[in-house]
Amino acid sequence: MPSPERRYLSEAQHARDPQLAAFIEAIHGVLDSSSSVVETLAAVSEQVRGFLPHWRLPDARYLARQPGKRYGSYLLYRAADTRFVIVIDTFDAGQTSQIHNHRTWAVVGLIEGTExxxxxxxxxxxxxxxQLLDEYVTRPGEVFALQETQMHQLQTAEDALSVSFHVYGADVGTIQRLRxxxxxxxxxEFRQGWSNDVVDLPVYLDGPVLSEIELRRQCVGYLQGAD
Ligand SMILES: [Fe+2]
Structure with missing residues (x-):
């Protein structure tokens, strides 16, 4: 477990969103103590379930779609050693993603809409x-987990945009993945990238600035057909 005084964000970042800072510290604690992926997924899912109902997006720009696209994908936090990231995704109503993997574990909770x-x-x-294994419909507050070996496809309801909160076990915006x-x-193979820079949203980092800055300029290759 990290020492109690260990801070993963700057004082300014803590002050800006203390709930998120506490969540980030809790996830580091889970990863420090977990002995298996199964244990990690259960504990991270529990943390997300407890966190989402009491947290508000720190900036309305997380609801924006990338200009010219029907989604936005925002890197909210990246650990210095990239052992996990936190991501906010927004999809327009009636969108279907390509079937894709993450090359790591994932825990997804819904903030708004239906997926x-x-x-x-x-x-x-x-x-x-x-091969199709399972299907879930998730609503706000609901959480599901994905194993590294799995792929998934998300589809938003016809009448509402969706906003989702993700914790991944690697920086899925910069690594090579499969769709x-x-x-x-x-x-x-594709590299997803992030939408942060197009709407000028900062990333909470506890390490050096991103080395692959270009990947913050746009998120690509997500939806079926031309996106
Ligand atoms: Fe995904």
Missing amino acids: RNRIYLPARALDAPP WDEASAAYR
């Missing part, structure tokens, strides 16, 4: 379409 999530397992040799491309029936 249908289909969970898939990719073919071991990437020579066949992903299933329906048109060519093949798995394709």
